[in-house]
Amino acid sequence: MSLDDLKKIPYGKTSIELKNISLAFGGVKALTDVSFDIKKGEVFAIIGPNGAGKSSMLNVINGFYKPTSGLINFAGTDRNAMEPEFAAKSGIARTFQNIALFKGMSTLDNLMTGRLLKQKQNFLMQALYFGPVEKEEAEHREKVERVIDFLDLQSIRRTPVGSLPYGLQKRVELGRALAMEPEILLLDEPMAGMNVEEKQDMSRFVLTVNNELKTTIVLIEHDMGVVMDISDRIVVLDYGKKIGSGLPEEIRDNKAVIDAYLGVSDE
């Protein structure tokens, strides 16, 4: 089981390595020959202008897209592509750029879906709903309540998420990913559309998860202030190509990155 392999990797060593990943949809090249590695326990940011292929990169990591060429080394094993279910079972959780919550369900139920893979009782037992099933439900509920506690979601436990404001929905989505107890957490623009206070809250949550649960964070974000403050390492994409990578200070002084963001002057 690769979740166990992943857990055995010491902190600070490579857990996922992407080797020469290319992804094309017909003639459109979303990613071209991108390579980088993600180390266990770090906050890793993927940045770049709009349409640079950041979300595509996340979709490759959790198996939603299959790369046209290249290899993914996940926990020491080379693979051509990941599978969504395999990724979920191997401890990869994610949130989406456009919130992808289950709108008809309550906050609590949304978070409980994060526990689905860990619930083992079969459907006949669930239909009878006695002893073991009740115990299992209560165990997972307890785990979910910890997440609710951590993210301050107590007051909206029973509210259908469709009726929640945007910022809270983002938080519930983070909660659902956390309920999976992931080893690696992929966050696709977790702070998009938030005001400063909400961004501060979200940054605090992300850092606490990283510090206390030692979860690896892979983050896409447009707010450079946030990115420079909270990430350990950064990779920069532009038009599907890697144009820079390294520590935040290195990125800040990287000529290619500045050109990509600010444009190249004619002189």
Place this chain on the structure above:
Amino acid sequence: MIYKETGQYKSSYKSDHAIFPLIQDKIAFSTLMFIAFLVIPFVINSYWEKAILVPFLIFSLAAIGLNILTGYCGQVSLGTGGFMAVGAFSTYKIMTYFPDMNIMIIILISGLITAGVGILFGLPSLRIKGFYLAVATLAAQFFLVWLFNKVPWFYNYSDTGQITVSERLMFGIPVTGASAPPYATYLFCLVLVVLLGFAAKNLIRSKIGRSWMAIRDMDIAAEIIGVPPLKTKLSAFAISSFYIGVAGALYFAVFLGAIEVTESFDIMTISFPVLFMIIIGGLGSMLGSFLGAAFIVTLPIGLKFVMVDMVGMSAVTAKHFEITIWGLLMIIFLIVEPHGLARLWSIAKEKLRRWPFPY
């Protein structure tokens, strides 16, 4: 003031997750069960049995089945009539081959057979959604009815093409056939509905129900979480068809006694009414399945009572009116309250909580 949960604290996750967390609901449900099991059997007569109670119970079961598939898992189906026919004909064939088998077991096996057929017709659901899936299930409806009509083996080569139930006993009392007393058929259906109703509610509030709703609300996110779409959709088709199959078996064996497939399991007599039941009752609500079934079953009786007996219209005119009113109500419900009677009930509860104060 009538509905207040003040002071009802939950100290364990188990009690918080109960089917009836409020004491008022518990009392109401127990009273209902007391009346259903211990009062009605003693006062029931043949009219109440045949016109209201037994059809209500059977259609409740069918509505629960369709609600699992459409309301909880989001897969639209118009094949209810066809699947009920599978349940009915399975019962008939098992009855002919195993004359000594207990009727309860026969009906449950018929449900399992229907579940198998449901899985088969659920396979396209992985590829197609919404309208297109509805058309695929419509094909199931027409194909199954055609099959039971065209292949004489299913109706034991009888000249009329009808199938007729033979008398079967439960604890020495006949529950099928012409001589079955009203209380026996009623209690037989009631026991099945209560047991299967609880089973459905349990499924919905545990892991499998949450996977269905996840697929319904956002299938991409569900897949990323690790919900396998094909397996989940097929499980919904199987369990939904099981309920519909049992309903079909009861419809044939206990309710009608003799059926002709094109007439009894037509899309207009079964598939659409059951779909209306869950829309009017409330998509994705157990209570809604029962309310919808009660509404659709009693509406014609109520309208007939008002129009023929009170106003003095001719029965034919009243029948025309009935269809019109039916259609009108459908449209009104879809526009005004798409979540159906169950939603109206929860609004009423909210109001009762505050009554007599507006805030």
